[in-house]
Amino acid sequence: MTPVKDIKKKSAPESGSNRRNFIVSTAGGFTLGFFLPSGENRAEAATLFGGDPTELAVNSWIRIIPDDPNNYVTIMFGGCELGQGSMTGLAQILAEDLMADWNLVRVEQALGDASSPAVSPFSNDKVVTYPTGGSSAIRNRFVTLRRVGATAREMLIAAAMADTTANGGGGSRDKYYAKNNVVYRNDSSASWTFAKLAAKAAKQDSTLQPPQPFPVGNNNFRIIGTPVNRVDIPLKVNGSAVFGIDVQIPGMVYASVKHCPTIGGTVSGTPRSGQGTTVIPLFATDSRGVIVGASIPTPPPAKGPRYAPIPANYTAVAVALYDTTHPTATYPNANTWAAVQAAQSAQVTWSIPTGSADIDSAKMAATGKALLDNDVVNGAHTAVPAWVLPGTPPENQGYPDKILSDPTVTVLTSNYTVPYLAHACMEVVNCTVNLTATACEVWAPTQSAAGAVKLISNLTGLPYSAITVHTTFLGGGLGRKIELDFVSQAVQVAMAIKKPVKLVWPRSEDFTHDQYRPGAWIRVSAGYKAKDSTIYGWKYRTVTQSIGKQRGNTNWDGQTVEGAVALHYSLPDRYTEFVPHPAPVPVAYWRSVGASMNCFVVESMIDELANAAVVDPIVFRKSLLLQKGDKRALHVVDIADQKSLWRNSLPKGHAWGIAFGEAFATQVCHVVEISAPSTTSITVHRVTTVVDCGIMVNPNQIEAQMQGSIVHGMGAALYGQITFANGVPSVTNFNKYRMVRGKEMPVVDVSIIQGNLNQGVDPNTLQIGGIGEPGVPPIAPAIANAYFRLTGIRQRSLPFFPGSTMSDG
Amino acid sequence: MITLNVNGKNYPNITADPGTKMLWVLRDILNLTGTKYGCGIEICGACTILVDGQPQKSCDMDLSEGVGRKITTIEGISAMPNGAKVQQAWVATQVPQCGYCQSGMIVAATAAMNAGHRGASIMNEINNLCVCGTYQRIREAVSTIK
Numbered sequence: 001m002t003p004v005k006d007i008k009k010k011s012a013p014e015s016g017s018n019r020r021n022f023i024v025s026t027a028g029g030f031t032l033g034f035f036l037p038s039g040e041n042r043a044e045a046a047t048l049f050g051g052d053p054t055e056l057a058v059n060s061w062i063r064i065i066p067d068d069p070n071n072y073v074t075i076m077f078g079g080c081e082l083g084q085g086s087m088t089g090l091a092q093i094l095a096e097d098l099m100a101d102w103n104l105v106r107v108e109q110a111l112g113d114a115s116s117p118a119v120s121p122f123s124n125d126k127v128v129t130y131p132t133g134g135s136s137a138i139r140n141r142f143v144t145l146r147r148v149g150a151t152a153r154e155m156l157i158a159a160a161m162a163d164t165t166a167n168g169g170g171g172s173r174d175k176y177y178a179k180n181n182v183v184y185r186n187d188s189s190a191s192w193t194f195a196k197l198a199a200k201a202a203k204q205d206s207t208l209q210p211p212q213p214f215p216v217g218n219n220n221f222r223i224i225g226t227p228v229n230r231v232d233i234p235l236k237v238n239g240s241a242v243f244g245i246d247v248q249i250p251g252m253v254y255a256s257v258k259h260c261p262t263i264g265g266t267v268s269g270t271p272r273s274g275q276g277t278t279v280i281p282l283f284a285t286d287s288r289g290v291i292v293g294a295s296i297p298t299p300p301p302a303k304g305p306r307y308a309p310i311p312a313n314y315t316a317v318a319v320a321l322y323d324t325t326h327p328t329a330t331y332p333n334a335n336t337w338a339a340v341q342a343a344q345s346a347q348v349t350w351s352i353p354t355g356s357a358d359i360d361s362a363k364m365a366a367t368g369k370a371l372l373d374n375d376v377v378n379g380a381h382t383a384v385p386a387w388v389l390p391g392t393p394p395e396n397q398g399y400p401d402k403i404l405s406d407p408t409v410t411v412l413t414s415n416y417t418v419p420y421l422a423h424a425c426m427e428v429v430n431c432t433v434n435l436t437a438t439a440c441e442v443w444a445p446t447q448s449a450a451g452a453v454k455l456i457s458n459l460t461g462l463p464y465s466a467i468t469v470h471t472t473f474l475g476g477g478l479g480r481k482i483e484l485d486f487v488s489q490a491v492q493v494a495m496a497i498k499k500p501v502k503l504v505w506p507r508s509e510d511f512t513h514d515q516y517r518p519g520a521w522i523r524v525s526a527g528y529k530a531k532d533s534t535i536y537g538w539k540y541r542t543v544t545q546s547i548g549k550q551r552g553n554t555n556w557d558g559q560t561v562e563g564a565v566a567l568h569y570s571l572p573d574r575y576t577e578f579v580p581h582p583a584p585v586p587v588a589y590w591r592s593v594g595a596s597m598n599c600f601v602v603e604s605m606i607d608e609l610a611n612a613a614v615v616d617p618i619v620f621r622k623s624l625l626l627q628k629g630d631k632r633a634l635h636v637v638d639i640a641d642q643k644s645l646w647r648n649s650l651p652k653g654h655a656w657g658i659a660f661g662e663a664f665a666t667q668v669c670h671v672v673e674i675s676a677p678s679t680t681s682i683t684v685h686r687v688t689t690v691v692d693c694g695i696m697v698n699p700n701q702i703e704a705q706m707q708g709s710i711v712h713g714m715g716a717a718l719y720g721q722i723t724f725a726n727g728v729p730s731v732t733n734f735n736k737y738r739m740v741r742g743k744e745m746p747v748v749d750v751s752i753i754q755g756n757l758n759q760g761v762d763p764n765t766l767q768i769g770g771i772g773e774p775g776v777p778p779i780a781p782a783i784a785n786a787y788f789r790l791t792g793i794r795q796r797s798l799p800f801f802p803g804s805t806m807s808d809g
Numbered sequence: 810m811i812t813l814n815v816n817g818k819n820y821p822n823i824t825a826d827p828g829t830k831m832l833w834v835l836r837d838i839l840n841l842t843g844t845k846y847g848c849g850i851e852i853c854g855a856c857t858i859l860v861d862g863q864p865q866k867s868c869d870m871d872l873s874e875g876v877g878r879k880i881t882t883i884e885g886i887s888a889m890p891n892g893a894k895v896q897q898a899w900v901a902t903q904v905p906q907c908g909y910c911q912s913g914m915i916v917a918a919t920a921a922m923n924a925g926h927r928g929a930s931i932m933n934e935i936n937n938l939c940v941c942g943t944y945q946r947i948r949e950a951v952s953t954i955k
């Protein structure tokens with residue numbers, strides 16, 4: 001990577017997503033750095049992912065090498081590729097207004113590295129990547145990337161204009177256009193490849209306002225909206241893609257961890273391990289991977305040991321395995337599994353805090369149910385701590401209690417339960433570290449490279465400029481790899497043994513020391529009248545753990561009611577509240593977060609009401625959307641209605657079910673066909689899916705994400721559950737965590753509609769939806785609604801089949 | 810000292826404990842990291858390799874069991890005509906998402922084809938786990954292979 005030679009601040013920073021670009025001039029190359037907002041709300045994103053809300057880090061950029069005979073445009077990807085395809089999608093967006101030739105676009109993974117050309121002009125200590133989460137990669141960066149592409153194009157055209165008259169330069173801007181990595185004069189009298197212009201383009205003003213910021217009309221995209229092949233797939237069919245667990249560095253020692261089997265247990269006394277190994281107690285870390293505990297000096301000393309070795313604060317041990325290979329051997333013998341076995345055989349005495357006993361499914365269920373029964377007076381619930389209320393209070397509209405007590409209204413009250421879930425990524429968490437006295441280089445399958453840089457600085461005392469984080473491919477992320485606990489552990493091991501190290505968790509630790517999707521206990525009371533497609537009063541209470549609160553956030557945690565508020569249905573008289581569950585289970589973000597819980601309940605309840613009112617569930621939904629005047633959502637459900645006419649001619653023993661939901665600004669409606677419920681499973685034959693994510697970037701990937709979301713959500717609905725007994729999680733491997741196999745795969749038929757686009761939204765203000773997560777929430781209620789139609793049994797508790805097992809592949 | 814034959818190449822003088830699992834010999838000792846660790850208990854199939862042409866989970870196969878046998882991993886699968894076809898179909902159909910399980914999938918699909926399966930019957934032979942849920946694309950991909 002070329003170091004920074006000269007960074008010029010071009011203008012004052014702007015707020016929001018409209019961040020200014022600036023040029024970085026490096027050794028004659030053309031490199032345009034630009035800002036990408038790292039979340040809808042930067043302060044929230046900073047809290048979640050460890051960023052600084054005032055930070056204006058540059059985190060992605062394009063590069064054109066002067067006189068490159070291939071005339072390539074290289075786009076640096078600052079996020080992480082965990083299967084969602086944004087490495088390709090972001091490049092498509094940028095290439096569009098740059099007028100690039102897609103066949104000449106190359107994509108590279110950016111480093112989390114303060115010495116790269118893309119550091120902030122305001123500080124030498126800023127990091128360059130953005131977190132990947134919240135289905136944000138494309139929806140938060142769409143407009144920014146288009147603007148950057150357009151600006152780069154204008155700089156290239158300005159460079160052509162600056163050429164000599166003899167070479168075809170001169171004249172006004174309107175004499176030129178760019179197409180497929182070439183700048184042309186309109187009259188075809190001259191042309192320049194982007195590579196030929198790169199050196200001069202680097203000297204142009206990057207604040208140039210393109211005459212047409214978006215020369216490509218939203219209906220005339222060349223690259224956006226096309227199913228281009230993903231750039232990473234060729235590497236993923238021949239074993240050459242490097243995931244975190246595949247990283248090998250010279251002199252590397254293998255290490256693995258052993259945590260206390262009981263959640264919350266800490267190391268007591270001195271742990272021991274076998275010959276050829278070193279046992280390293282690991283400090284407890286918070287969700288950002290930072291060491292917690294009163295004994296930790298704050299701030300850590302600039303030199304010398306970063307913490308005092310007080311055993312009470314150790315929550316795990318790592319065992320590093322040194323190579324014991326015979327000197328004449330061709331290959332070293334050390335390997336991951338030997339380290340895993342050494343760690344698991346370490347002799348550790350654990351100290352179990354009394355609170356661990358509260359991590360117990362039976363106790364947690366009793367508490368959850370009690371908190372559902374404890375009547376709440378609007379706005380004055382004594383059980384609700386103060387932190388719940390400030391900021392965004394629960395929804396409280398109209399007169400739900402009055403309407404529900406109307407004698408002409410029939411009230412239906414249902415209690416629902418959703419379980420704790422594990423992330424169960426195919427690739428276990430792992431991290432490789434090369435730490436020297438002056439620098440630290442880390443390879444990790446992380447969704448938070450920038451957060452990792454901060455963490456490493458915190459642990460080692462090194463400045464950001466001495467730290468490099470390589471984001472590898474991720475073997476699934478699903479929210480688990482936003483966390484930095486495993487990075488912290490690997491760095492702690494490297495600090496202790498002073499050698500390069502790769503730390504890998506075995507599957508058992510990955511399951512038992514996950515940070516789980518919270519369970520929830522939810523009650524809905526709502527009123528209906530027979531043959532009437534209207535809801536008369538709606539009261540919704542969810543009792544669940546707040547992820548944000550567990551992490552010390554003092555703001556209202558809106559994620560607890562995601563999918564339960566701002567509903568598209570007409571509910572003029574409603575009260576929606578969150579009551580915190582006191583369980584101390586470590587909880588975290590799981591694909592689609594709050595919507596994964598609440599959408600199941602809302603969409604099941606809508607079906608219950610339709611059924612009680614004796615109205616077809618699609619008619620009922622469309623009526624509620626029409627009452628609200630929500631044209632976009634109505635359109636989604638309407639298309640799903642039209643696309644699922646198969647439902648009217650199903651064979652005996654089959655039934656259909658529908659559910660609709662919005663998450664991360666994308667609306668999804670699934671209609672499923674099921675049959676053959678048994679004591680262990682249900683056959684899902686097909687899923688007709690309609691998705692509106694605003695403008696589509698890559699239809700092939702939208703379809704893939706819908707298919708994948710259905711599999712992920714279906715597995716969770718049918719089988720997914722982690723239970724706890726006296727502080728110990730129930731699952732140590734896939735044998736007790738059944739997931740969907742290929743033979744269970746329904747035929748998924750995806751229709752993509754671009755509702756925003758059809759409504760003529762100004763591309764400058766366009767809201768574009770995420771795609772990695774929104775397909776997950778509605779699949780569970782669609783199956784439950786079909787199950788009711790088939791059997792007359794309303795499944796209000798997930799999973800359908802608790803205690804499911806999975807045997808040999 | 811053990812010699813392994815992997816993808817047609819001999820790897821001599823391996824001194825690891827004969828009970829070391831083949832998965833880790835391939836990944837960490839021979840640096841063939843395309844074969845993946847998923848569960849370690851023969852459930853997920855991410856570690857599938859071919860041993861004398863037969864699919865086998867390498868996470869529970871001892872190093873000593875590989876002696877004198879021909880081992881094929883994802884890195885060598887393109888040398889098999891069916892392996893190359895599967896790889897091409899995977900790209901043409903854009904199967905992988907995260908891609909972590911796909912080495913095992915491709916090896917398993919190649920083994921099924923080598924055993925004479927085509928189209929839908931290949932799907933019945935592959936029971937590997939894919940958490941991303943690429944199954945529909947896999948079904949489509951195998952249906953395109955002649």
